[in-house]
Amino acid sequence: MNIRRSFTFTVLGLLAMAVLLPNLSAAPVKIRIAHMWQEGASAEADAALAVLKKLQAAHPEFEFVSEVVVGDEMRNKIRVDVAANNAPDLWQFWAGGVLTDYANAGVLLDISKYLAKSKVVKKADIADSSWATCTFNATIRAVPRNLALGVFLANKTLFKKYNLKYPKTWAEFLAVGKTFRANGVIPTNIGSKGGNPSHFWYGDLVCQYTSGLAGTANLSTKLDFTAPGFVKAAKYCQQMAEAGMFPDDPMANGDWAPSIALYAQGNVAMCYTFPWMYGVFTPEMIENSEVIQLPKLPDAERDPATFIQGTVNDAYCINAKSFDDAKKQAGIVLAMDALTYDISLSLAQMGNMVSVNNAVMAKVDLAKIPNKMMVKATQYNLKNKISGSPMIWQQLPDNKLQFDYQSAVDELWSKSINSTEFIAKVQASLNEFKKK
Amino acid sequence: MNPITAERKEASLGSFVFRDRIMTILRYAVLICSSLATIFPFLWIVLCAFRDNTQIYTMPFALPDPLILANFPKVFKSANLFNTLLNSFLYASVTVAVVIVLAAMVAFFLSKFLKKQGWLFTYFIAGILIPVQAILIPLFVTTRDLGLINTMQGILIVYIATNLSFAIFVLTGFMRKGVPDEMIEATIIDGCGPIRCFFMVVLPLSQTGIATVATFVFLGVWNEFLFALILLTDPAIRTLNLSIFMLRGQYSSDQGLMSAGVLVLITPAILIYIFFQEKVVQGLTAGAVKG
Amino acid sequence: MNILRKFRWAFFVFVAPSFLIYTYLVIFPIVSSMAYSLTKWNAISPAVFVGLNNYEALFKSKDFAIVMTNTWIGLGLALVIQVGFGLLISFLLYQTKAGYRAFRAMAFLPVVLAPAAVALMFVLIFNSDIGPVNKILESIGLSGLKRNWLSDKDIVFYTVLSPMIYQFIGLYVIVLLAGMQSIPPEILESSAIDGAGSFRTFTMIIVPMIWDIIFICVTLITAGSFKAFEHSYLMTWGGPGVRSAFLGVYMYLRTFIDANFGLGCAIGMVILFISLAVTMIFRAVVRRLDYQS
Structure with a gap:
């Protein structure tokens, strides 16, 4: 009898503890952050994660979980x-049309609520044009993160070896390409898988025309892809593909990492890339690279010596529902501050990104940046007063349009379709969108 | 024997031996060629796992020079490998255990309780023909409604459900031939119920069939990609397969590292196959494939 | 067995659990997939009923036509090559004693590898700038055959198809071999006495004896072809455009990249319908053949 009773009490006691324990020991509130830094994958990732670790140490009342x-x-x-219904509390995403669905469905927090609480991020520190890429129906839905600021590089050794000058005009560009091809060197690294990095290059050519620049800027509202700028730039991309200016296998050598790999092996004469790839450059590669301008198209209306693709690329989102949770709010603000300010600062100081936040960039001392690729590119941009031009992909207002555009670029690059079909394909997709 | 046939046989014996020898040589030539073609990509990946990008890009077939061993520790660090390896083992072994028990019970019923296979058998094995894509989205919605998305239970229940058909198909065929009716009758007459009979007689006698199913199901789950990609967005419960895929990274491409990751992923599968291959072949031969 | 049939409760013990799980998670979703295929739904906002719009859009789409053609060609090639090679290699193995186990193990090796791993291997192998395929062609003096394996719109599909076919031949070798080994030896002995050569033994005796196993292979290949996903998705994203996409990949892209879940379900239904129809046709053909022999 006694044994049975004590057994019953033990079981009841254990049950009670199981129920009460989680409530008694105030478990830290979980803040889930979805980001792109895989531990050990790169110096950039480790630097960003170090900031998050510091944040965690300073605020044990929250548990910051990386996804x-x-x-x-x-x-x-x-x-x-x-x-x-299981969205993280904060996540790294992109600016522009990719956010539309989420903004419309009320998933994303009105950022003014975050700005009201933030200790470090001020609206004035980020240019209005940057905020505009994250604004839907007059409400800001994400915090812009970095600039997709293009750079075009020439492999000094290869140019010297074949006694060539850096091309400035389209004719010169095609001519050096021909010489390189004849010698088994791939003229440029611009492959195309999922539209990377090809769609940026196409956008850069489009912006050499005033109609292209305006067309890109108004794309999300006018939904018109037939302006002369779009058509002509597509024609020149087709010409490049036919002349062998791209890698032979643009799919295999497309996307970010593979597109740099060939340049890293010294098989490619010219390299078009973006700051998030600077971490891959070795000192020898940087030493051997000269920043050059994009070639000027025969009928260009704007001089590519003065501009390059340069607009907001990524943005951070906050889950509106989580922010309304009183327990989580403070943690979300802390995490968001770390993402948009501390990590940006740390990465900008390393030379791995160009932040859109002027307060962050003001703290970056160009002379102290260890990544000399960033130093080189920045110095070139400052010296030549390079301005940033808008991005087509970002201006496309929904996922399907963006995907159709990306895959049409792949097809253009791989010579599966010609420039006329390319324009028609993107326009058809836009027309379909218009109907809705 | 018919004298005419006997005569013909003798007359052609000499040429037969000669022809046989040529046939044997040809046979081995074909077998060796096909085996080489089969294992070539595998050997090449092994080669790549011990080299770095420069070596792979410049000399695709050269031996490692210098030998790069750093890829492996890097894989273990950046793919969160121990954790995901453990997850994959857990998913695969739990699925195998549950599927074997459930499917063996159904197979017992289908093969011994029913006169003919009937509609129930067809109903169950129809699942083999159903492409996962056709049920992917509702399954996603269902697991969401059950609150099981991004949980281990969620992916497990999906793996179990989607592997049942194949297991039932193989085990039913196996039990029909491999488990003699007389033995079941004897145990029932001895006073055992069907449940005891199932555990005491049917399961032990179906060992070979079970080994076949277990191997296929284990490998199926180990190598599964699509459900894992959709249902497991929380890195802590990801499978090894998925995290090796993530190694491919969009912003960094280390071919040596990726090859090392692929090697880590396929090694357990190969070991399991080597360990069970006799059973698998026996199971298939013993009539399991004959439904 | 009569003796067992008196246990009427057995169904509930032995079958019911699997029946429920299977029905709830495999059969029921087909029904709801059908329902979703009639809606426009981005998985975030509520679904809107649109009737047959998704199907109409599909059958009008040029991309879908390309994907369908890819799927049919893929199925045809997989059947011919996998069954063909499967029969050849398994018959050779069947006659082989020395090295039998080693050959068998090697033939099956790729089957156990994750398709994702194989795809990652082959994307490197086919890279036309650095991969071994072009290097081999060059070194044996066949530079003329060098191609842009992953970009040439007329070739990329076959490039993506090749690891899929290559990887699973071994499975059919083993299954067919098992079938051959289950043929009673007396039958083969009597054919040997009749003086039939191995080719005749193969076509006249072995193949007819294992018809039902060949049918199982055909069924598995068909189901596999319509499920195909990893190779195409990982090697090329189904691209350029959809040139190397199969139905499975097309569905994934439309569903999760475009966020068009209704259309995705419609594609899923098409996959289901076709794979069932094809299997039925094969089954009818096999019955017919069985009947004739």
Whole structure:
């Protein structure tokens, strides 16, 4: 009898403890952050994660959980998580049309609420044009993160070896390409898988025309892809593909990492890339690279010596529902401050990104940046007063349009379609969108 | 024997031996060639796992020079490998255990309780023909509604459900031939119920069939990609397969590292195959494939 | 067995658990997939009923036509090559004693590898600037055959198809071999006495004896072809455009990249319908053949 009774009490006691324990020991509130820094994958990742670790140490009342997804898979993750009602509290995403669905469905926090609480991020520190890429129906839905600031490089050794001058005009560009091809060197690194990095290059050519620049800027509202700028630039891309200016296998050598790999091996004469790839450059590669301008198209109306692709690329989002949770709010603000300010600062100081936040950039001393690729590019941009031009992909107002555009660029690059079909394809997709 | 046939046989014996020898040589030539073609990509990946980008890009077939061993520790660090390796083992072994028990029970019923296979059998094995894509989205919605998305239970229940058909198909065929009716009758007459009979007689006698199913199901789950990609967005519960894929990274491409990751991923699968291959072939031969 | 049939409760113990799980998670989703295929839904906002719009859009789409053609060609090639090679290699193995186990193990090796791993391997192998395929062609003096394996719109599909076919031949070798080994030896002995050569033994005796196993292979290949996903998705994203996409990849892209879940379900339904129809046709053909022999 006694044994049975004590057994019953023990069981009851254990049960009670199981129920009460989680409540008694105030468990830290979980803040889930979806970002792209895989531990050990790069110096950039480790630097960003170090900031998060410091934040964690300073605020044990919260548990900051990383959910790492690298690159375009993030789109799939967020889609699924939001659909499952299981979205992270904050996530790294992109600016522009990719946010539309989420903004319309009320998933994203009105950023003014965050700005009201933030200790470090002020609205005035980020240019209005940057905020505009994250604004939907007059409400800001994400905090812009970095600039997609293009750079075009020439391999000094190869140019010297074949006794060539850096091309400034289209004719010169095609001519050096021909010489390189004849000698088994791939003229440029611009492959195309999922539209990377090809769609930026196409956009850069488009912006050599006033109609192209205006067309890009108004794309999200006018939904018109037939302006002369779009058509002509596509024609020149087709010409490049036919002349062998791209890698032979643009799919295999497209996307970010592969597009740099060939240049790194010294097989490519000219390299078009963006700051998020600077971490891959070795000192020898940087030493051997000269920043050059994009070639000027025969009928260009704007001089590519003065501009390059340069607009907001990534943005950070806050889950509106989580922010309304009083327990989480302070933690979210802390994490968001770390992402948009501390990490940006740390990466900008390393030379791995160009932040859109002027307060961050003001603290970056160019002379102290260890990544000399960034130093070289920045000095060139300052000296030549390079301005940033808008990005077509970002201006496309929904996921399907963006995807159709990306895959049409792949087709243009791989000579699966010609420039006329390319324009028609993108326009058809826009028309379909218009109908809705 | 018919004298005419006997005569013909003798007359052609000499040329037969000669022809046989040529046939044997040809046979081995074909077998050796096909085996080489089969294992070539595998050997090449092994080669790549011990080299770096420069070596792979400049001399695709050269031996490692110098030998790069750093890829492996890097894989273990950046793919969160121990954790995901453990997850994959857990998913695969739990699925195998549950599927074997459930499918064996169904197979017992289908093969011994029913006169003919009937509609129930067809209903169950129809699942083999159903492409996962056709049910992917509702499954996603269902697991969401059950609150099981991004949980281990969620992916497990999906793996179990989607592997049942194949297991039932193989085990039913196996039990029909491999488990003699007389033995079941004897145990029932001895006073055992069907449940004891199932555990004491049917399961032990189906060992070979079970080994076949277990191997296929284990490998199927180990190598599964699409469900893991959709249902597991939380890195802590990801599978090894998925995290090796993530190694491919969009912003860094280290071919040596990726090859090392692929090697880590395929090694357990190969070991399991080597360990069970006799059973698998026996299971298939013993009539399991004959439904 | 009569003796077991008196246990009427057995169904509930032995079958019911699997029946429920299977019905709830495999059969029921097909029904709801059908329902979703009639809606426009981005998984975030509520679904809107649109009737047959998704199907109409599909059958009008040029991309879908390309993907369908890819899928049919892929199925045809997989059937011919996998069954063909499967029969050849398994028959050779069947006659082989020395090295039998080693050959068998090597033939099956790729089957156990994750398709994702194989895809990652092959994307490197086919890279036309650095991969071994072009290097080999060059070194044996066949530079003329060098191609842009992953970009040439007329070739990329076959490039993506090749690891899929290559990887699973071994499975059919093993299955067919098992079938051959289950043929009673007396039958083969009597054919040997009749003086039939190995080719005739193969076509006249072995193949007819294992018809039902060949049918199982055909079924598995068909199901596999319509499910195909990893190779195409990982090697090329189905691109350029959709040139190397199969139905499975097309569905994934439309569903999760475009966020068009309704259309995705419609594609899923098409996949289901076609794979069932094809299997039925094969089954009818096999019955017919069985009947004739």
